[in-house]
Structure formats: structure tokens, C-alpha cells
Amino acid sequence: MSAVPQALPARKHLACDGNEAAALAVALARVDMVAVYPITPQSSLVEYLAKFIADGRLQAELVDVEGEHSVLSVLHGAALAGARTYTASCGPGLAFMFEPYLRTPGLRLPMVMSIVTRDTLTPQSVWGGHQDAMSVREVGWVQMYCETVQEVLDTVIMAYRIAEDRRVMLPVNVCHDGNYLSYGTARIELPEQSEVDAFVGTPNVNWHVALDPDRPMAVDPLTGGAGGPGPAMFVRYRKGQCAGMQHALQVIGEVHEEWGRLTGRYHAPLVEAYRMDGAELAIMTLGSMTGAGKDAVDEARDRGLRVGLVKVKTFRPFPVAAVSAALGEVKAVGVVDRSVDFGWNCGPLYRETLGALYHVQPQVPSMSFIGGLAGADITLQHFARVIGETDELRRGAPAGRTVWLNEND
Amino acid sequence: MRRQSRPFFDATQIPDDLCPIATRMSPMRPGDWRSLRPVVNRAKCVKCSVCWLYCPVQCIVEKTAWFDVKLDTCKGCGICAEECPHGAITMIEEAS
Numbered sequence: 001m002s003a004v005p006q007a008l009p010a011r012k013h014l015a016c017d018g019n020e021a022a023a024l025a026v027a028l029a030r031v032d033m034v035a036v037y038p039i040t041p042q043s044s045l046v047e048y049l050a051k052f053i054a055d056g057r058l059q060a061e062l063v064d065v066e067g068e069h070s071v072l073s074v075l076h077g078a079a080l081a082g083a084r085t086y087t088a089s090c091g092p093g094l095a096f097m098f099e100p101y102l103r104t105p106g107l108r109l110p111m112v113m114s115i116v117t118r119d120t121l122t123p124q125s126v127w128g129g130h131q132d133a134m135s136v137r138e139v140g141w142v143q144m145y146c147e148t149v150q151e152v153l154d155t156v157i158m159a160y161r162i163a164e165d166r167r168v169m170l171p172v173n174v175c176h177d178g179n180y181l182s183y184g185t186a187r188i189e190l191p192e193q194s195e196v197d198a199f200v201g202t203p204n205v206n207w208h209v210a211l212d213p214d215r216p217m218a219v220d221p222l223t224g225g226a227g228g229p230g231p232a233m234f235v236r237y238r239k240g241q242c243a244g245m246q247h248a249l250q251v252i253g254e255v256h257e258e259w260g261r262l263t264g265r266y267h268a269p270l271v272e273a274y275r276m277d278g279a280e281l282a283i284m285t286l287g288s289m290t291g292a293g294k295d296a297v298d299e300a301r302d303r304g305l306r307v308g309l310v311k312v313k314t315f316r317p318f319p320v321a322a323v324s325a326a327l328g329e330v331k332a333v334g335v336v337d338r339s340v341d342f343g344w345n346c347g348p349l350y351r352e353t354l355g356a357l358y359h360v361q362p363q364v365p366s367m368s369f370i371g372g373l374a375g376a377d378i379t380l381q382h383f384a385r386v387i388g389e390t391d392e393l394r395r396g397a398p399a400g401r402t403v404w405l406n407e408n409d
Numbered sequence: 410m411r412r413q414s415r416p417f418f419d420a421t422q423i424p425d426d427l428c429p430i431a432t433r434m435s436p437m438r439p440g441d442w443r444s445l446r447p448v449v450n451r452a453k454c455v456k457c458s459v460c461w462l463y464c465p466v467q468c469i470v471e472k473t474a475w476f477d478v479k480l481d482t483c484k485g486c487g488i489c490a491e492e493c494p495h496g497a498i499t500m501i502e503e504a505s
Contacts, residue, residue: 106428106429107428108427108428109428169427207423208423208424208427208428209427209428209430215432216432217420217430217431217432218430218431218432219428219430220428220429220430221429221430221431223429233429236425236426237426237427237428237429239426240424240426240427243426
């Protein structure tokens with residue numbers, strides 16, 4: 001964190017929901033092409049974008065296509081031709097997008113896509129949850145989870161800087177929680193267009209690969225195979241992708257710092273440690289549940305319990321060093337997820353945290369809490385239970401258990 | 410938006426671990442990896458053109474008294490041998 005700048009210019013304020021905030025950010029970043037297919041709870045985001053384009057507020061091509069597979073395929077072409085691009089999806093739409101979604105990081109196209117997170121089918125559900133974004137966490141997109149409506153606006157703008165950074169050149173998902181952030185209205189501050197112009201710069205997204213009649217090339221030709229130089233080339237590109245992800249950890253920090261200097265809003269880039277000074281217990285959160293988690297931590301601190309909260313913003317690449325540093329001094333950790341890891345019978349953030357805790361000695365007892373599935377509330381009472389059970393863990397209760405918070409709601 | 414074609418794309422100026430691209434044509438042709446080769450029995454061929462019609466890579470060529478196969482583009486799929494109504498084409502294994 002840096003010192004707050006002395007005098008920031010007076011800016012426009014307005015009340016809006018997370019979907020409108022994302023659309024406003026897209027307009028401010030002056031994207032060249034938008035392709036979208038509406039799906040709950042992302043639909044109003046698409047409608048805002050269509051309106052901004054129709055009103056001339058955003059000078060961009062809006063491509064209406066027949067489904068999400070075409071959405072991303074159209075944008076691949078646009079990005080290869082040099083356009084700054086945007087789309088948003090979630091749940092079943094994201095599933096239908098999977099084939100081009102899988103190819104985007106390997107093409108090193110710095111696209112930005114909001115995932116307005118939604119629980120996946122089946123059982124049938126149109127409500128929030130992180131299962132959709134979590135299901136695609138190993139594809140190679142950078143994934144950042146927002147806590148507030150303001151952070152949605154700020155992060156979509158920052159995402160272009162992160163994606164287009166030459167050290168990164170990877171697509172970025174900005175995840176905001178379906179229902180809570182997509183429809184939750186809050187007061188936000190809008191940056192000036194001139195400030196955003198200077199911040200994001202002129203796009204140059206196809207300097208490394210292009211659809212260009214003046215210099216024809218085969219994009220993504222067959223690489224790999226059993227003999228010859230293929231396998232070694234394949235390894236080189238894969239390693240390059242992993243290196244880009246690791247560079248992103250650094251770049252995300254730099255971009256958040258610069259945005260903070262510009263706006264006075266210093267969002268934690270990778271991990272936020274809330275009231276972790278002298279904390280014996282830590283609870284971990286992701287996304288919009290964090291607000292209730294912080295309130296619960298405040299209440300517990302008032303009762304004298306030394307508990308803090310660690311919020312993960314950047315989930316991919318996973319900030320291993322930042323998480324293990326944040327948890328270095330605690331005696332027990334409770335991790336709250338809004339999705340499940342089918343392989344490990346726990347939450348995905350919990351499983352990731354276990355990996356980070358491998359670097360912490362002595363071993364810290366931990367457990368998984370799963371709540372907020374299909375739009376369920378994670379209330380102060382639920383967080384009080386999380387803190388209570390984590391305290392039991394500190395006193396020697398068995399570790400590694402999974403608790404389903406909304407089981408009896 | 411900056412138009413990429415000015416200045417020209419220079420593949421030597423970009424890292425070689427980003428997106429795979431190819432800027433030169435591969436000299437490899439189907440005949441380089443064929444495992445079966447069609448052989449025409451000139452005595453049986455009546456020039457009915459069925460092989461010419463069916464060949465997916467258009468490698469059948471007309472000779473004076475029979476149809477033959479251009480082996481640099483033939484991929485050895487065997488459709489001609491399957492379709493020839495006179496049994497004039499047999500597929501044999503490539504020697505090596």
C-alpha cells in the first residue's frame with residue numbers, strides 16, 4: 001500500500017449494479033468489438049453494452065451471434081486482427097464456450113471476459129455460486145474475483161492492462177458474483193475518460209500473431225507429435241504459458257498500485273489480509289461473501305477472539321507465496337467456498353490453500369466450509385459458525401473436515 | 410486500434426514461446442507419408458473415369474489408354490481401388 005495521493009480530482013458518482021459497472025468499464029476501456037450472448041445473471045450486462053453502443057457512448061462493433069461458442073470464436077478473429085475485445089458469460093453459456101475458451105490462452109490473446117458467476121447444472125439453478133468459474137480454473141485464463149460493485153468497475157479496466165502487458169499476454173476473467181454483485185446496487189465513483197485512456201493505452205494485441213493479408217501466416221499450426229522437433233516445441237509453448245501466468249502475479253500488483261495512485265482506491269491485488277495482526281485464527285473468503293466475513297470477524301474481535309480474514313482476489317495464477325505468508329503465524333484456518341471440488345470432497349479454495357500451507361511450518365490445521373451454493377446466503381451467523389469451528393480446530397478438533405453451511409437452512 | 414500490417418510483422422522480433430505460428434509453407438506432400446500405393450492394371454482399365462470422379466485429392470491423371478495416379482499427391486486412401494467397377498486398381502504396401 002502507498003500513501004493516498006494529496007488531491008484527487010472530483011469525479012462523477014452514481015448508483016449502479018455490478019453488471020452496469022462492468023459495462024461502464026468496458027465503455028471506458030474503449031473496446032473495439034463486443035460479442036455476447038445473454039444468460040442469467042449476466043443478461044443485463046449485455047443489455048447495458050448494447051445500449052451504450054446504440055447511444056454512441058461506446059464506439060464498438062456489437063456482434064449478435066447464435067451462441068457462446070461463436071461469441072468467443074468471433075472475438076478470436078477480432079483480436080487476431082488487432083481489436084480490443086470483451087465478452088461476458090457464465091454457467092451453461094461458459095460450458096458451451098469451452099472449446100474456444102480452451103484455445104484462448106494458448107493463442108496468447110489478451111481478451112477480457114466477465115464471468116457473472118453462477119452455480120452449474122444440474123440440479124437446475126439460475127442463481128449465484130462459483131462452480132462455473134471453478135470448473136474452468138485449469139484452462140490458463142487469469143481469474144480475479146471481485147468483492148464490491150466498485151471493484152468490478154475498477155478490475156475490468158485493470159484487466160486490459162494486465163492482459164495486454166507484454167510479460168503476460170493472457171486472457172483475463174473478471175469474476176463477479178451472480179445476484180449479489182450482478183444485481184446488487186451500490187454507490188460508485190466513475191473515473192474520467194481521459195484518465196482511463198491514459199491508463200489503458202492504445203491496444204496492440206496482435207503484435208505476436210496476426211490475421212494480416214500483407215504478411216500471411218498460419219495461426220496455431222499442428223505442433224507436437226511423436227517425433228522430430230514437435231514435442232520440444234510443444235513444451236516450449238506450454239512453458240511460455242506458465243511463465244506468462246507467473247509474470248501475471250507481478251503485473252497484477254503493479255497495475256493495482258498504479259490504479260490506486262490514479263483513483264485513491266487500492267484494491268488488494270492478490271490477497272487481502274483483514275485484521276490479521278496478531279491473529280491466531282484465519283478464515284478465508286472469495287468474492288462478495290467477504291463483506292459478511294469481515295463483519296463477523298469484527299464481532300469476534302470485539303468478543304476478544306484473535307481472528308482475521310484472508311480474502312483471495314486473484315485465484316489464477318494462485319498466489320502461493322502471498323497466501324502462505326498471510327497464514328504464516330496462525331494456529332488454525334477455516335476456508336469458505338461457494339463451490340465444490342468433486343475430487344477432494346471439499347471446496348476448491350480449500351484445496352488450493354492446502355497446497356500453499358505445505359510451505360508453512362509447523363503444519364496449520366485447516367478445514368473446508370461450503371456455503372452459498374445456488375444463491376444461498378452466507379450470513380453473519382454462518383460466518384460466526386465458521387469462526388467457532390475454526391477456533392475448535394485450534395483447540396484440537398479433527399482437521400480436514402468439510403462442513404456444508406446451508407445444509408439445514 | 411493499430412493496424413498490424415504497417416510495419417510488417419517480423420517474426421524474429423517476438424518471443425518464441427508465445428503463440429505457435431508458421432510463416433513458411435511446409436514442403437511435405439501427401440505422397441511423403443502414404444502407406445498404401447494404388448497400382449493400375451492397364452489391361453483391365455476401360456477408362457470409365459470412376460476413379461477420377463471419386464478421388465478426394467484429384468490425383469488421377471489420364472494416359473492414352475488408361476488412367477494412372479500422380480503419386481506425389483496420392484495419400485493412399487484406396488477409394489479408387491474400392492470404387493473401380495473393373496477391379497483394375499490394387500493397393501500395395503509402400504516398400505519403406
